[in-house]
Amino acid sequence: DQQVKQNSPSLSVQEGRISILNCDYTNSMFDYFLWYKKYPAEGPTFLISISSIKDKNEDGRFTVFLNKSAKHLSLHIVPSQPGDSAVYFCAASAVGGSEKLVFGKGTKLTVNP
Amino acid sequence: DSGVTQTPKHLITATGQRVTLRCSPRSGDLSVYWYQQSLDQGLQFLIQYYNGEERAKGNILERFSAQQFPDLHSELNLSSLELGDSALYFCASSVGGRAGDEQYFGPGTRLTVT
Numbered sequence: 001d002q003q004v005k006q007n008s009p010s011l012s013v014q015e016g017r018i019s020i021l022n023c024d025y026t027n028s029m030f031d032y033f034l035w036y037k038k039y040p041a042e043g044p045t046f047l048i049s050i051s052s053i054k055d056k057n058e059d060g061r062f063t064v065f066l067n068k069s070a071k072h073l074s075l076h077i078v079p080s081q082p083g084d085s086a087v088y089f090c091a092a093s094a095v096g097g098s099e100k101l102v103f104g105k106g107t108k109l110t111v112n113p
Numbered sequence: 114d115s116g117v118t119q120t121p122k123h124l125i126t127a128t129g130q131r132v133t134l135r136c137s138p139r140s141g142d143l144s145v146y147w148y149q150q151s152l153d154q155g156l157q158f159l160i161q162y163y164n165g166e167e168r169a170k171g172n173i174l175e176r177f178s179a180q181q182f183p184d185l186h187s188e189l190n191l192s193s194l195e196l197g198d199s200a201l202y203f204c205a206s207s208v209g210g211r212a213g214d215e216q217y218f219g220p221g222t223r224l225t226v227t
Contacts, residue, residue: 093212100161
């Protein structure tokens with residue numbers, strides 16, 4: 001039973017355009033969400049997080065939006081750069097981030113020059 | 114470089130065998146997490162240790178066990194290996210005990226069971 005779903009295994013965008021990566025969750029106890037980025041042959045690296053008390057969090061080119069009623073979050077990258085090409089994992093946690101992380105299967109983003 | 118080291122990088126072994134994966138966390142980090150990533154799967158949380166004590170348990174099989182030593186390095190022991198255990202095993206560390214804190218991941222150990 002997948003509690004965190006990333007329904008698009010891959011996404012391809014042009015350099016300079018917006019990349020939108022989506023994530024859905026089913027467990028209503030989740031109240032803290034994170035995005036991790038992973039390059040080949042490396043471990044994931046933390047990108048950005050959001051608590052359920054907010055609906056938006058921004059860090060430079062990266063913005064995460066949370067829609068609690070739809071149990072949906074999205075990561076926007078603007079503008080996209082070739083170096084953003086990686087696998088992006090959505091993760092969720094309960095009790096304000098105290099509980100274990102539950103990861104989605106990831107979306108492979110390719111940014112074409 | 115995350116500061117988290119994992120050894121070995123690759124491991125090939127036969128079914129029924131036992132292996133030990135090792136992880137050294139970033140200097141100052143007290144938590145160590147172990148994750149398994151099978152083909153086309155997300156990262157599955159296995160177990161967390163905080164300052165030597167087991168803090169949280171995930172989908173860890175009974176054939177698997179882990180520990181964190183006084184110097185805070187951790188080992189994941191996998192026994193009676195099956196073909197399905199072939200996966201990437203990641204270790205991560207963080208300063209505190211909250212899973213939602215930024216976790217720093219090692220490069221992983223790729224285990225192949227033949």
